[in-house]
Amino acid sequence: MKNDDIASILEEIGMLLELKGENPFKVRAYENAARAIQALTEPVERLLIEKRLSAVKGIGESIQKKIEELVTTGRLAYYEELKSSIPPGLVEMLNIPGLGPKKVKALYEKLGVDSIDKLEAVCTSGKVANLDGFGEKTQIKILQGIAFRRQYASKHLLIAAQAVAHPIYSKLKQHPDVIQCSLAGSVRRWKEIIGDIDFLVSSKKPLKVIEFFTKLDSVQNIIARGETKAAVILQGGIQADLRVITESEYPFALAYFTGSKEHNIVMRQRAIDRGLRLNEYGLFKSTEETRDPALLLPCSSEEDIYSKLGLCYIPPELREDRGEFDAAEKGKIPELIDEKALKGSLHNHSNWSDGADDLMSIAMHMAKLGLQYWAITDHSKSSPQANGLDSDKLKKQFIEIKLINEKLKAKGFEFELLTGVEVDILPGGKLDIEDEVLAMADVVVASLHSGFSQDEKEITNRIISAVKNPFVHILGHPTGRLLLEREPYKVDIKAVIDACSETGTWIELNAHPSRLDLDWRYWSYAKSKCVKCVINCDAHNLNHVEFLRLGAGIARKGWLTAADVINTQPLSKLKKLLKSKRS
Numbered sequence: 001m002k003n004d005d006i007a008s009i010l011e012e013i014g015m016l017l018e019l020k021g022e023n024p025f026k027v028r029a030y031e032n033a034a035r036a037i038q039a040l041t042e043p044v045e046r047l048l049i050e051k052r053l054s055a056v057k058g059i060g061e062s063i064q065k066k067i068e069e070l071v072t073t074g075r076l077a078y079y080e081e082l083k084s085s086i087p088p089g090l091v092e093m094l095n096i097p098g099l100g101p102k103k104v105k106a107l108y109e110k111l112g113v114d115s116i117d118k119l120e121a122v123c124t125s126g127k128v129a130n131l132d133g134f135g136e137k138t139q140i141k142i143l144q145g146i147a148f149r150r151q152y153a154s155k156h157l158l159i160a161a162q163a164v165a166h167p168i169y170s171k172l173k174q175h176p177d178v179i180q181c182s183l184a185g186s187v188r189r190w191k192e193i194i195g196d197i198d199f200l201v202s203s204k205k206p207l208k209v210i211e212f213f214t215k216l217d218s219v220q221n222i223i224a225r226g227e228t229k230a231a232v233i234l235q236g237g238i239q240a241d242l243r244v245i246t247e248s249e250y251p252f253a254l255a256y257f258t259g260s261k262e263h264n265i266v267m268r269q270r271a272i273d274r275g276l277r278l279n280e281y282g283l284f285k286s287t288e289e290t291r292d293p294a295l296l297l298p299c300s301s302e303e304d305i306y307s308k309l310g311l312c313y314i315p316p317e318l319r320e321d322r323g324e325f326d327a328a329e330k331g332k333i334p335e336l337i338d339e340k341a342l343k344g345s346l347h348n349h350s351n352w353s354d355g356a357d358d359l360m361s362i363a364m365h366m367a368k369l370g371l372q373y374w375a376i377t378d379h380s381k382s383s384p385q386a387n388g389l390d391s392d393k394l395k396k397q398f399i400e401i402k403l404i405n406e407k408l409k410a411k412g413f414e415f416e417l418l419t420g421v422e423v424d425i426l427p428g429g430k431l432d433i434e435d436e437v438l439a440m441a442d443v444v445v446a447s448l449h450s451g452f453s454q455d456e457k458e459i460t461n462r463i464i465s466a467v468k469n470p471f472v473h474i475l476g477h478p479t480g481r482l483l484l485e486r487e488p489y490k491v492d493i494k495a496v497i498d499a500c501s502e503t504g505t506w507i508e509l510n511a512h513p514s515r516l517d518l519d520w521r522y523w524s525y526a527k528s529k530c531v532k533c534v535i536n537c538d539a540h541n542l543n544h545v546e547f548l549r550l551g552a553g554i555a556r557k558g559w560l561t562a563a564d565v566i567n568t569q570p571l572s573k574l575k576k577l578l579k580s581k582r583s
Contacts, residue, residue: 010037012079014030035356039357097148155484161187165183165240177209185258192516202249214232251299252278252305255267255302266321267309284296314333317556318556343574345374362376375443380433389421419441431469445473446476447476448489476508477510479493479518482515493522501530509551523558523564
């Protein structure tokens with residue numbers, strides 16, 4: 001059993017205990033254990049074998065025994081009994097934004113609500129507004145949350161799709177009857193939210209490939225299975241479709257099933273304008289729809305298809321009909337950023353606030369990965385839920401980071417831990433840490449964490465006020481969205497970008513899988529205003545360094561090159577850029 005699976009079960013146990021009204025300390029113990037498992041950089045199974053799990057902070061004897069049971073048997077009797085004692089609808093209700101275990105428990109006990117349908121009914125009737133601790137605003141938010149969840153019921157985060165798709169892709173690629181293989185669809189285009197996963201394979205023995213695919217361990221249910229197509233439900237509830245085609249059809253099918261729909265429409269029209277027909281089977285010398293091999297214009301790759309239609313190659317990330325055709329006609333498709341160009345992340349957390357790891361552990365881990373720098377930007381005092389730091393604690397942290405850097409230098413590491421803070425933008429637009437303390441930090445990220453219900457003008461003015469502060473380097477997660485959980489707050493993002501352009505403030509592409517904020521659709525405008533991007537992990541444990549890969553993929557989708565992204569710069573150049581903002 002993987003670490004993430006174990007952590008997920010421990011986290012759910014804590015949630016279920018809270019639903020039952022158990023001791024808060026017991027609930028917190030499971031939450032802490034889940035975070036400890038998520039932060040591990042080696043498998044739990046290895047720690048158990050080597051009898052080292054008890055040394056992990058946050059895992060007591062009782063929870064350790066439960067983890068052992070999970071790893072050795074794949075089941076946990078305590079978890080199964082606990083889950084069966086609670087109506088399943090209560091757990092489902094927790095997915096509604098704004099509903100925590102305490103509120104769900106109150107709705108169940110006072111109104112008998114044990115499903116989302118019943119929840120919607122009591123909200124519509126006005127009964128929820130009359131409950132203590134709820135009110136009219138909460139009732140409206142619950143109804144909005146129900147509508148939001150239904151809208152995205154069959155959608156999944158990109159990272160969740162990649163996690164199940166990549167192992168399947170690797171297995172298909174190694175199959176002896178597979179000639180070529182690729183992911184297609186929205187996963188290949190790096191869309192932040194996906195509906196399903198598309199696999200494309202060329203083979204002379206499609207039935208054998210179909211049989212292999214449908215019998216994979218990760219397949220939970222088979223929806224359909226034919227001679228050249230199969231549709232299945234994978235672990236996590238994501239649908240995956242496989243198409244097996246001939247080798248000659250492969251480039252055309254790959255282009256077609258990668259999409260997007262809008263991109264494909266323009267491609268087909270370009271073919272028609274040249275007296276040709278383009279479909280998933282080929283590019284044909286015909287004015288009618290056809291599959292006649294005698295009329296086929298052979299293409300060995302997608303590059304050939306684009307070339308025959310008067311275009312240079314368009315990377316999958318850009319295929320959204322958002323200017324790529326004009327650029328491809330002129331040969332001006334940019335060289336998009338590669339994740340290997342990133343030298344570090346400038347927005348991350350430690351156990352001084354709500355992160356899982358101590359400063360030295362973070363520094364050693366990132367240095368050994370070959371990164372040049374890593375900024376510690378723990379939360380400021382206005383985020384008590386995240387154990388935010390006041391000015392005195394920040395100063396102490398800055399001193400400790402300086403000492404750590406001296407130790408690293410003595411050991412020969414060419415790496416630096418940068419001091420910083422993620423400072424809260426208060427409702428009036430002021431920052432909750434004094435300028436003289438911000439001036440001491442290497443990196444200052446300004447973010448909104450409260451007051452999301454303000455109107456567009458108020459929120460826009462708050463952010464603009466913050467980016468005008470000369471000590472702020474980066475605007476963090478600019479729209480506050482949480483994908484599949486929370487809509488962006490109301491903000492005039494173009495006005496914010498204009499303000500960042502005027503003040504030289506950088507905008508974050510927060511690479512946390514639930515954020516990916518600023519949205520890729522706005523980066524072209526930011527780039528036109530000469531606003532630089534910073535791809536940040538917003539890391540809360542060591543494993544979150546992997547988010548740099550995700551951020552780079554989204555940056556590519558936003559047409560960004562290495563020159564557009566600040567943290568492609570080496571440490572020496574970065575330090576000069578950080579200082580120049582304050583001059």
